[in-house]
Amino acid sequence: MSAPVPLTHITRARNGRPAKRRAQFTVNGEPVDVLFAPHKTLLEVLREDLNLTGTKHGCELGECGACAVLVDGEPVLACLVLGLDAEGRDVTTVEGMADGPALHPIQEAFAQYGAAQCGYCTPSFMLTAQVLLEKNPSPSRDEIREALSSSICRCTGYVKIYEAVELAAARMRGEEADILEEAIYGR
Amino acid sequence: MLRLPDFDYYAPSTAEEAVRVAADHGPDAAYVAGGTDLYPNMKRRQQTPAVVVGLSRISALREITGEASSGLRIGAGVTLTRLAEDERVRAAYPSVAYAASTISTPLLRNMGTIGGNLLLDTRCNYYDQTYEWRKSIDFCMKRDGEICWVAPSSPKCWAVNSSDEAPLMVALDAKLRFVSPEGEREIPARELYGADGINYLTKRPDELLLDVCLPPANGWRAAYVKLRRRASFDFPVLGVAARVKTAADGTVEEATVVLGAVHPSPRIIEEAGAVLVGRKLTDEAIREAGEIAQHLARPLDNTDFLPHWRKQVVATHVGRALAGLR
Numbered sequence A: 001m002s003a004p005v006p007l008t009h010i011t012r013a014r015n016g017r018p019a020k021r022r023a024q025f026t027v028n029g030e031p032v033d034v035l036f037a038p039h040k041t042l043l044e045v046l047r048e049d050l051n052l053t054g055t056k057h058g059c060e061l062g063e064c065g066a067c068a069v070l071v072d073g074e075p076v077l078a079c080l081v082l083g084l085d086a087e088g089r090d091v092t093t094v095e096g097m098a099d100g101p102a103l104h105p106i107q108e109a110f111a112q113y114g115a116a117q118c119g120y121c122t123p124s125f126m127l128t129a130q131v132l133l134e135k136n137p138s139p140s141r142d143e144i145r146e147a148l149s150s151s152i153c154r155c156t157g158y159v160k161i162y163e164a165v166e167l168a169a170a171r172m173r174g175e176e177a178d179i180l181e182e183a184i185y186g187r
Numbered sequence B: 001m002l003r004l005p006d007f008d009y010y011a012p013s014t015a016e017e018a019v020r021v022a023a024d025h026g027p028d029a030a031y032v033a034g035g036t037d038l039y040p041n042m043k044r045r046q047q048t049p050a051v052v053v054g055l056s057r058i059s060a061l062r063e064i065t066g067e068a069s070s071g072l073r074i075g076a077g078v079t080l081t082r083l084a085e086d087e088r089v090r091a092a093y094p095s096v097a098y099a100a101s102t103i104s105t106p107l108l109r110n111m112g113t114i115g116g117n118l119l120l121d122t123r124c125n126y127y128d129q130t131y132e133w134r135k136s137i138d139f140c141m142k143r144d145g146e147i148c149w150v151a152p153s154s155p156k157c158w159a160v161n162s163s164d165e166a167p168l169m170v171a172l173d174a175k176l177r178f179v180s181p182e183g184e185r186e187i188p189a190r191e192l193y194g195a196d197g198i199n200y201l202t203k204r205p206d207e208l209l210l211d212v213c214l215p216p217a218n219g220w221r222a223a224y225v226k227l228r229r230r231a232s233f234d235f236p237v238l239g240v241a242a243r244v245k246t247a248a249d250g251t252v253e254e255a256t257v258v259l260g261a262v263h264p265s266p267r268i269i270e271e272a273g274a275v276l277v278g279r280k281l282t283d284e285a286i287r288e289a290g291e292i293a294q295h296l297a298r299p300l301d302n303t304d305f306l307p308h309w310r311k312q313v314v315a316t317h318v319g320r321a322l323a324g325l326r
């Protein structure tokens, strides 16, 4: 056996039950200090230990995108990230999008367009759209499709999602933009 | 919820520490980079390492060094997003950047690494299933069971190598550098992959991949063509990597055609390359090479789509890869 090495994380199963481990990181700008079983994913820690249920669990295998969160500003799949690997990082979930009572322009546009139906996929689309618009304020429809292609929506057929992102993008560029007439039900 | 099983987690910050921990635990330990292959497999209990050694804190694995003229070294921990976007890779090895850009989805590419991609577990419809699903068919030879459901009389497993980069690395003759307590050693991509779906790698479990060395980028061109059901998410059901070296007048001097996602390892179709040598990449030559590759491809009924259809489209896709190199 080699000499003990200093390791960032060490866990030992005790009596068949894993000891809880501690991680400190920020979620939506607030510091959190949380204890959880070491094999928990960031998705499980957010939903079960931090009660932030905005992030959804779908397939839990990387195949649907419902669990998207931002880690240090980059969108990743929380179902395939260990909670322990969030140590020291900056995590953003859909709960962090609104500014107090004021919705983010993307949230506003999603609501106006009916781009959320059952809503299960919505947090992932909005967060990935937010990152897209930070990098590219005027994306084409194809660029939006590509950037959002990690998430599956079973309800909307995607068109309203793309239109909502385009509307939000226009407003975020400071343009006076509104929902398309023909998108309003009953007109 | 599909939860991970219990394991001890280590997150060392150097390759030396990672190797030491893995060596101490032998076959009970697994490295994890992006986790996009290992964690789904652990959730479905296909792989159940007692010790997981995380590589994400080892910054030395994330470097891209060298020059295209003498060969670029890509750290094992470089993400697929970076590989697809890196200016040096795009300029000198566009096929490598392109193949990375076709893998799964943008979010998965933010996590998945080139190292994990080249060391991906093999895949099969009877294996990539939850524990309960596999139990209901009494499992299979690759994990927990006795027989192969794809070829019941077969003594070996036919699970498929579905990596998009592996066929290219084989075509390019890339070299992989590994480290273990015994020191460093280089394994050519052409010798890395085993002949069956269970022993799919020739490296030992404690050997850590440090980087992939691409050959100097002059005098040859390469292309990759991928077939899959959806333009996002899906693994390849056929990947064709082709590399050619041509004289100034376009006469082929060397040609390598590799099929991915068909067999347990990426397979060089020697005869398809040989038929091109000494000729120009005419429609006729390309068709012949495609027909040879199609004749030698042996897809089985263990991925998406029907195997006979997957065989029928090989010539077309080999043709597309080669036509792109004219």
Ligand SMILES: Cc1cc2nc3c(=O)[nH]c(=O)nc-3n(C[C@H](O)[C@H](O)[C@H](O)COP(=O)(O)OP(=O)(O)OC[C@H]3O[C@@H](n4cnc5c(N)ncnc54)[C@H](O)[C@@H]3O)c2cc1C
Binding pocket: A061, A062, A063, B030, B031, B032, B033, B034, B035, B036, B037, B038, B039, B040, B055, B076, B077, B080, B102, B103, B104, B105, B108, B111, B112, B113, B114, B115, B116, B117, B118, B119, B120, B121, B162, B163, B164, B165, B207, B208, B209, B210, B233, B234, B235, B236
């Ligand atoms: C929904 C979905 C779709 C996918 N689609 C595709 C696709 O289209 N094409 C494709 O090619 N792949 C696909 N994948 C597979 C996988 O996500 C990618 O291949 C990815 O690149 C794997 O990298 P990783 O870093 O996440 O691997 P990990 O899961 O971290 O590791 C994979 C394997 O490699 C080993 N390993 C990793 N790094 C090292 C190292 N440095 N040294 C030694 N061993 C190491 C691990 O022990 C493990 O056995 C898909 C996966 C999912 C979940």
Ligand code: SF4
Binding pocket: B123, B124, B125, B126, B127, B140, B141, B142, B143, B147, B148, B149, B150, B151, B156, B157, B158, B159, B197, B302
């Ligand atoms: S090829 Fe056969 S043994 Fe291998 S994973 Fe599939 S069913 Fe199992």
Ligand code: FES
Binding pocket: A056, A057, A058, A059, A060, A061, A062, A063, A064, A065, A066, A067, A068, A077, A078, A079, A080
């Ligand atoms: S829940 Fe993470 S991708 Fe489906």
Ligand code: FES
Binding pocket: A115, A116, A117, A118, A119, A120, A121, A122, A152, A153, A154, A155, A156
């Ligand atoms: S709104 Fe229901 S899945 Fe998208």
